[in-house]
Amino acid sequence: MVENATCNCACSEELTEEEMILQLDELIGEYQNKPGGLIPALQIVQSRFGYLPESVLKKISRDFGKPYSEVAGVVSFYSFFSTVPRGKNMVRVCLGTACYVRGGKEVLASVKKELGIDVGETTENRQFSLDVGRCFGACGLAPVIMVNDDVHQRVKPSKIGELLRAYAISEEGVTQ
Amino acid sequence: MRKLIINGKPIEAPDGATILDAAKHAGIRIPTLCFLENREPIGACRVCLVEVTGARTLLSACSTPVSEGMEVKTNSPRVRAARKQVVELLLSEHDGNCPVCDRNQDCELQNLASELGIREIAYEGEKAKARIDDSTPALVRDNSKCIKCRRCVTVCSEMQGVGALYPQGRGFDTMIGPAFTLDLDGVACVQCGQCAAICPVGAISEKSHIESVWKALEDPTKTVVVQTAPAIRAALGECFDCEPGTLVTGKMTTALRELGFDAVFDTDFAADLTIMEEGTELLTRLKKALVDGEEVPLPMFTSCSPGWINFAEYYYPQFLPNLSTCKSPQQMFGAVAKTYYAQKIGVKPDDLIVVSVMPCTAKKFECGREEMNDSGARDVDYVLTTREIGRMIKEAGIDFMSLEDSKMDAPMGLSSGAADIFANTGGVMEAALRTAYEIVTGRSLPMENLHVKPVAGLEGIKEASIKIEGAVSDWSFLEGVTVNVAVAHGLGNARRLLERIKNGEKSYHFVEIMTCPGGCIGGGGQPRFTDDSVRLKRINAIYAEDEGKTVRKSHENEAVQQLYKEFLGAPLGEKSHHLLHTHYHEKDVV
Ligand code: SF4
Numbered sequence: 001m002v003e004n005a006t007c008n009c010a011c012s013e014e015l016t017e018e019e020m021i022l023q024l025d026e027l028i029g030e031y032q033n034k035p036g037g038l039i040p041a042l043q044i045v046q047s048r049f050g051y052l053p054e055s056v057l058k059k060i061s062r063d064f065g066k067p068y069s070e071v072a073g074v075v076s077f078y079s080f081f082s083t084v085p086r087g088k089n090m091v092r093v094c095l096g097t098a099c100y101v102r103g104g105k106e107v108l109a110s111v112k113k114e115l116g117i118d119v120g121e122t123t124e125n126r127q128f129s130l131d132v133g134r135c136f137g138a139c140g141l142a143p144v145i146m147v148n149d150d151v152h153q154r155v156k157p158s159k160i161g162e163l164l165r166a167y168a169i170s171e172e173g174v175t176q
Numbered sequence: 177m178r179k180l181i182i183n184g185k186p187i188e189a190p191d192g193a194t195i196l197d198a199a200k201h202a203g204i205r206i207p208t209l210c211f212l213e214n215r216e217p218i219g220a221c222r223v224c225l226v227e228v229t230g231a232r233t234l235l236s237a238c239s240t241p242v243s244e245g246m247e248v249k250t251n252s253p254r255v256r257a258a259r260k261q262v263v264e265l266l267l268s269e270h271d272g273n274c275p276v277c278d279r280n281q282d283c284e285l286q287n288l289a290s291e292l293g294i295r296e297i298a299y300e301g302e303k304a305k306a307r308i309d310d311s312t313p314a315l316v317r318d319n320s321k322c323i324k325c326r327r328c329v330t331v332c333s334e335m336q337g338v339g340a341l342y343p344q345g346r347g348f349d350t351m352i353g354p355a356f357t358l359d360l361d362g363v364a365c366v367q368c369g370q371c372a373a374i375c376p377v378g379a380i381s382e383k384s385h386i387e388s389v390w391k392a393l394e395d396p397t398k399t400v401v402v403q404t405a406p407a408i409r410a411a412l413g414e415c416f417d418c419e420p421g422t423l424v425t426g427k428m429t430t431a432l433r434e435l436g437f438d439a440v441f442d443t444d445f446a447a448d449l450t451i452m453e454e455g456t457e458l459l460t461r462l463k464k465a466l467v468d469g470e471e472v473p474l475p476m477f478t479s480c481s482p483g484w485i486n487f488a489e490y491y492y493p494q495f496l497p498n499l500s501t502c503k504s505p506q507q508m509f510g511a512v513a514k515t516y517y518a519q520k521i522g523v524k525p526d527d528l529i530v531v532s533v534m535p536c537t538a539k540k541f542e543c544g545r546e547e548m549n550d551s552g553a554r555d556v557d558y559v560l561t562t563r564e565i566g567r568m569i570k571e572a573g574i575d576f577m578s579l580e581d582s583k584m585d586a587p588m589g590l591s592s593g594a595a596d597i598f599a600n601t602g603g604v605m606e607a608a609l610r611t612a613y614e615i616v617t618g619r620s621l622p623m624e625n626l627h628v629k630p631v632a633g634l635e636g637i638k639e640a641s642i643k644i645e646g647a648v649s650d651w652s653f654l655e656g657v658t659v660n661v662a663v664a665h666g667l668g669n670a671r672r673l674l675e676r677i678k679n680g681e682k683s684y685h686f687v688e689i690m691t692c693p694g695g696c697i698g699g700g701g702q703p704r705f706t707d708d709s710v711r712l713k714r715i716n717a718i719y720a721e722d723e724g725k726t727v728r729k730s731h732e733n734e735a736v737q738q739l740y741k742e743f744l745g746a747p748l749g750e751k752s753h754h755l756l757h758t759h760y761h762e763k764d765v766v
Pocket residue numbers: 270271272273274275277278279280281283284285286321377378379
């Protein structure tokens with residue numbers, strides 16, 4: 001398992017959902033009656049709070065006069081949006097055809113084991129979130145994973161732990 | 177006009193027409209799945225592919241406009257092969273087993289497969305995981321049968337203005353349904369069933385009460401009576417391959433008797449009763465407003481359509497005091513059957529089972545509302561849609577088309593023509609006006625054949641004004657008053673009308689709202705497939721039924737008069753108040 005020091009970053013300033021809701025008007029009020037205003041509004045809220053909790057989405061649905069199913073449809077269409085708090089590091093394992101046949105599945109299994117989470121989940125200490133992708137355009141060097149904006153090629157399941165630990169550490173700003 | 181050639185045949189089509197329009201007009205059939213009339217084409221299914229000379233790829237006929245000199249082939253080998261491929265792909269991802277499917281023999285996908293001559297499915301597709309959503313009283317959804325045509329999305333958001341269904345997620349994993357992976361009871365669905373009526377496959381259907389009804393019919397300790405809504409008689413024939421708009425009242429009655437119901441009654445009876453109560457309620461409100469100077473909620477809205485009630489409770493709670501307190505005819509029927517009729521035949525209310533046959537799925541929801549127990553038992557026990565009763569008749573091996581006509585039983589099977597037209601948009605309004613005008617003036621409604629033409633037909637929002645002249649002394653305060661009424665059908669139209677009333681743009685005394693386009697004849701439980709031409713045929717059949725009756729006004733229904741004399745007293749009296757009226761509550765949208 002990847003060991004992380006307790007996180008001492010933004011978490012302490014994390015807003016409760018009630019606090020988020022109180023900020024909504026100021027943040028996106030001007031988009032309420034604009035045609036096509038829903039997506040930009042959601043983007044602003046996602047960027048500001050890091051995720052879109054249910055209570056916030058319901059409030060947006062009510063304020064914008066848009067059915068909750070439509071708001072949810074938009075949120076679940078774009079991978080940019082998340083309804084759960086995301087970890088500081090986004091790990092994406094490619095399961096495109098090339099990666100899949102060259103061991104992508106084993107890599108995914110190893111990541112899951114190292115982080116102790118399933119696809120779409122976030123570690124309890126909010127360090128890592130896990131997702132899968134279909135082709136990052138590096139098929140020649142499959143299997144590929146992405147951590148944040150870094151592409152890691154020809155990864156081996158046995159080396160995953162080490163690779164991920166580097167991120168946990170660099171985030172802490174500690175060198176060992 | 178544009179000149180084009182389809183399958184070698186020269187054709188003219190108006191500018192802006194699509195290839196599909198042009199072909200239809202020329203009597204050339206192009207199969208479609210996702211296409212809906214009067215709506216922007218979604219172009220999701222690609223079943224309507226055609227070959228256009230000069231175009232590199234095949235084009236979808238539903239979304240390609242015609243152009244001058246265009247040459248179209250709708251039936252070339254290339255087109256046939258492509259269509260076949262499209263449908264095979266749909267089938268390969270479709271987790272269904274036709275013989276045991278609710279839609280067997282009534283399925284557009286199955287029909288297409290047979291029409292295109294598909295004998296094997298060349299692909300082994302990844303199938304969506306079955307997830308049955310039976311969270312609501314009216315509907316069952318099965319995602320694994322959904323072909324993602326999005327017809328339900330269009331209908332729910334555009335026609336009904338609700339938006340409970342929407343594509344969730346993306347790519348292959350897209351699911352058409354309520355927010356995220358919620359069940360239908362997690363969103364503000366009004367249970368109208370328009371999604372179930374429009375779905376081409378078995379992905380949305382009514383929650384069946386068939387088994388419960390068979391059981392009740394077999395139980396020797398129960399007396400089982402049935403009521404049929406006015407809209408059934410103009411549509412049930414379609415379950416037996418009749419032309420839309422064929423009236424089958426007499427055969428239907430015989431079939432219900434053969435199924436074993438102890439008495440065959442008519443929701444029409446309760447519709448007449450509704451007019452007595454609702455008409456009196458309207459006149460009372462007008463008196464309070466005009467004479468006593470009281471603040472009363474006007475306009476008054478009709479309350480017969482349970483989807484509309486849900487809609488008001490979710491989206492327009494400020495108008496709840498404007499709703500008539502009258503229960504719907506279905507529920508009035510149940511309350512009267514389990515008291516008055518039960519007493520008459522000496523049966524305990526608990527031993528009397530009331531089954532309704534309704535064009536509507538929301539009626540299944542309505543009969544389970546907690547307010548609907550005023551008889552001391554559940555007022556209505558089971559609700560079958562038109563489609564379900566059609567299936568039961570088939571299951572019983574009854575040869576429907578060769579049945580003799582018969583008449584419904586007294587007393588609750590007797591009705592006026594005014595009750596029949598409850599099935600049509602504008603019909604409740606017309607029925608109410610026939611009676612209210614006569615109460616106030618002592619004369620018949622001065623309109624040709626008693627029809628209020630301006631509120632009939634498929635226009636989304638309709639209005640009429642009637643000036644009261646020659647009021648009798650009791651109602652003299654109405655002398656010279658012009659009564660303004662409006663009618664909307666389809667909740668999207670209702671929303672538009674309500675907004676106009678809300679912001680003061682319009683004011684009326686009385687407003688009829690029906691949930692479904694066309695009224696109950698276009699209900700979510702009616703035989704599929706319902707488009708405007710089918711709606712019109714059913715509407716005309718209902719008017720014919722009305723015109724064929726000797727009694728055309730609710731207050732002249734002798735069985736209803738007798739009910740008041742023997743049991744209820746007067747409209748809005750204490751007993752009526754207890755049994756026939758109800759109240760509403762605001763509900764959270766999310
Ligand atoms: S939805 Fe149609 S094709 Fe699918 S199993 Fe049912 S009948 Fe067959």
